[in-house]
Amino acid sequence: MRKPGEIIAGLCFLAIGIGFTVGAVKLRIGAPTEPQPGFFPFWDGVILIALSAVFLFQAWGGRAGESHAFGRLGGPAVVVLALILYVAAMETVGYVITTALLSAVVLKVLETKPRVLVLMSLILAVASYLIFDRLLGVTLPRGLLAAFF
Amino acid sequence: MDFFQNLAGGFAVALSASNLFYCAIGAILGTAIGVLPGLGPPATIALLLPVTFKMDPVSAVIMLSGIFYGAMYGGSTTSILLNIPGEAASVVTCLDGYKMARNGRAGAALGISALGSFIAGSLALLGVSILAPTLASFALKFGPPEYFCLVLLGLMMAIYLSEESVLKGLMMGLLGLLLGAIGLDPVSGSERFTFGVSRLTDGIDFVVMVMGLFGLAEILCNLETPENREIFKTALKGLLPTRQDWRQCWASVMRGSILGFFIGVLPGGGAIISSFAAYAVEKRLSKHPKRFGSGAIEGVAAPEAANNAASTSSFIPLLTLGIPGNASIAMIFVALMIHGIRPGPLLLQEHPNLFWGVIASMYIGNVMLLGLNLPLIGFWVRMLKVPYRYLAVVVVVICVIGAYSVNNSTWDVGVMVFFGVVGYLLRKFAFPASPFILAMILGPMLEKTLQQSLIASGGDFLTFLTRPISASLLVAASFLILTPAAKQIWKKYRSLQGG
Numbered sequence: 052m053r054k055p056g057e058i059i060a061g062l063c064f065l066a067i068g069i070g071f072t073v074g075a076v077k078l079r080i081g082a083p084t085e086p087q088p089g090f091f092p093f094w095d096g097v098i099l100i101a102l103s104a105v106f107l108f109q110a111w112g113g114r115a116g117e118s119h120a121f122g123r124l125g126g127p128a129v130v131v132l133a134l135i136l137y138v139a140a141m142e143t144v145g146y147v148i149t150t151a152l153l154s155a156v157v158l159k160v161l162e163t164k165p166r167v168l169v170l171m172s173l174i175l176a177v178a179s180y181l182i183f184d185r186l187l188g189v190t191l192p193r194g195l196l197a198a199f200f
Numbered sequence: 201m202d203f204f205q206n207l208a209g210g211f212a213v214a215l216s217a218s219n220l221f222y223c224a225i226g227a228i229l230g231t232a233i234g235v236l237p238g239l240g241p242p243a244t245i246a247l248l249l250p251v252t253f254k255m256d257p258v259s260a261v262i263m264l265s266g267i268f269y270g271a272m273y274g275g276s277t278t279s280i281l282l283n284i285p286g287e288a289a290s291v292v293t294c295l296d297g298y299k300m301a302r303n304g305r306a307g308a309a310l311g312i313s314a315l316g317s318f319i320a321g322s323l324a325l326l327g328v329s330i331l332a333p334t335l336a337s338f339a340l341k342f343g344p345p346e347y348f349c350l351v352l353l354g355l356m357m358a359i360y361l362s363e364e365s366v367l368k369g370l371m372m373g374l375l376g377l378l379l380g381a382i383g384l385d386p387v388s389g390s391e392r393f394t395f396g397v398s399r400l401t402d403g404i405d406f407v408v409m410v411m412g413l414f415g416l417a418e419i420l421c422n423l424e425t426p427e428n429r430e431i432f433k434t435a436l437k438g439l440l441p442t443r444q445d446w447r448q449c450w451a452s453v454m455r456g457s458i459l460g461f462f463i464g465v466l467p468g469g470g471a472i473i474s475s476f477a478a479y480a481v482e483k484r485l486s487k488h489p490k491r492f493g494s495g496a497i498e499g500v501a502a503p504e505a506a507n508n509a510a511s512t513s514s515f516i517p518l519l520t521l522g523i524p525g526n527a528s529i530a531m532i533f534v535a536l537m538i539h540g541i542r543p544g545p546l547l548l549q550e551h552p553n554l555f556w557g558v559i560a561s562m563y564i565g566n567v568m569l570l571g572l573n574l575p576l577i578g579f580w581v582r583m584l585k586v587p588y589r590y591l592a593v594v595v596v597v598i599c600v601i602g603a604y605s606v607n608n609s610t611w612d613v614g615v616m617v618f619f620g621v622v623g624y625l626l627r628k629f630a631f632p633a634s635p636f637i638l639a640m641i642l643g644p645m646l647e648k649t650l651q652q653s654l655i656a657s658g659g660d661f662l663t664f665l666t667r668p669i670s671a672s673l674l675v676a677a678s679f680l681i682l683t684p685a686a687k688q689i690w691k692k693y694r695s696l697q698g699g
């Protein structure tokens with residue numbers, strides 16, 4: 052059976068191979084007697100392109116081997132989105148607030164009761180801040196709560 | 201004589217108060233993550249790497265290796281009681297271990313796996329202490345061509361032995377080599393593939409990447425399905441195997457230990473394959489193979505012994521050749537590099553304290569683990585009752601802080617999230633992560649030795665074939681890659697002829 056996901060995966064590998072090969076040519080390949088910085092990545096890229104082609108060929112015929120079915124994609128998708136927002140907001144909003152919100156999202160996805168969710172997120176955010184920032188010397192961004200800490 | 205002197209020196213290092221403390225921390229953490237499904241040794245070691253930056257390198261490696269071999273002990277607990285392998289290396293223990301628990305013999309199964317692991321771990325350590333120095337002095341004779349072929353063979357083995365298809369393994373290996381090329385060229389020192397992003401000058405941060413690939417990715421996979429875990433309720437009595445049990449399985453423990461030891465030495469070998477191999481051997485040798493799968497104690501003893509022996513012996517290629525054989529050992533490689541110690545044949549001469557100290561700590565760690573596992577089994581079982589959601593959210597927060605703490609920047613958190621998503625997708629399409637990690641670590645060495653060999657030989661690729669050691673290594677490497685391809689072509693040919 053042909054799986055569109057596998058074709059996309061194969062195309063990604065192919066694109067990476069082409070990208071690095073082109074980049075390596077720009078870096079100059081040199082000769083075996085005098086290899087330049089592009090020499091090693093160039094040959095890696097060429098082999099990756101060839102293998103990706105074989106993989107795509109197999110995937111097209113539905114013979115690309117095993118893959119695992121996706122379960123409910125909602126959970127992972129929501130958490131990844133939350134993590135992207137988290138990275139964007141962490142410096143300005145601060146570690147404690149963003150981490151509490153991130154934990155709440157993860158707990159929500161895993162079907163936690165509301166009261167436990169709020170309590171757990173707050174405890175986790177504050178406790179991890181105290182342990183890592185105060186005890187272990189990792190300077191975490193304070194953001195909006197800078198006045199209080 | 202030298203050997204005992206060295207080992208005594210090692211014990212002096214390992215028995216210092218602080219090293220005993222770190223060894224215990226490693227063993228406890230290792231058991232805990234081995235018991236808890238959903239967080240493996242590579243991710244845990246990666247998460248703890250930033251903590252070790254300020255530690256003494258010997259203590260750091262002692263603690264990190266404790267996590268690695270401790271997980272092998274803990275992994276069997278969940279396999280036996282829940283039919284869920286806490287660790288990939290304990291998958292095969294489920295087959296007979298869980299059945300034994302169902303038959304009311306959970307205690308004996310847990311007991312034999314802990315004792316078998318202990319015996320195997322101790323035997324393997326003896327093997328490491330004897331074999332490693334010999335191998336290291338042999339490897340000192342290697343020039344760049346030999347090293348190039350050796351690294352290539354190591355990578356090919358990791359690919360060949362990875363569970364998924366060889367083609368996928370090769371693709372992941374090449375991807376690792378290419379991403380490993382980002383940053384400074386190891387030979388000329390010029391910038392490559394940084395796209396003008398100054399953060400990429402030092403390459404992709406390995407620690408951050410592994411946290412994503414192994415830590416976050418694991419959580420993302422588990423977010424797909426709500427938790428569903430049922431602990432098999434049984435009275436845990438009679439943890440010590442009976443005399444009858446011992447008579448039945450002492451030979452299995454020995455066979456498992458020896459098999460595991462030799463498979464573990466191979467790059468890419470490691471604990472997972474050795475446990476499956478040991479199980480298969482026992483089943484074949486048994487007079488009653490039908491008992492396997494319905495609670496045969498040999499089916500627990502042999503794989504548990506094998507995975508422990510293999511996890512110990514997989515330190516040999518790291519400490520003597522500087523070639524990590526699996527993802528966890530790769531993390532320890534990175535820890536050594538961060539401390540400015542280059543693992544390889546010279547390690548034994550330059551840092552004998554580290555080498556023998558770590559070896560001695562493993563002896564001590566094995567004793568500690570026996571003490572941790574047998575009497576405290578009730579505690580570990582209770583830990584399993586903590587709902588997964590709490591574990592998941594804590595792991596996410598630790599991944600975030602861990603990534604942030606490497607350079608105090610949110611850029612690294614972003615990189616961690618990126619590789620978390622990549623790791624999640626790779627799992628879904630069954631692309632193995634180990635060849636990728638190993639290739640990324642070994643890439644610079646592969647490139648450097650290739651260029652040195654070529655420059656020395658005047659650009660002649662035949663130099664790899666005219667030197668006996670490199671030639672045999674190269675033949676072995678090509679054999680590994682060509683066999684599966686040849687098999688496929690042969691099958692096709694046969695089916696065409698038949699049809």
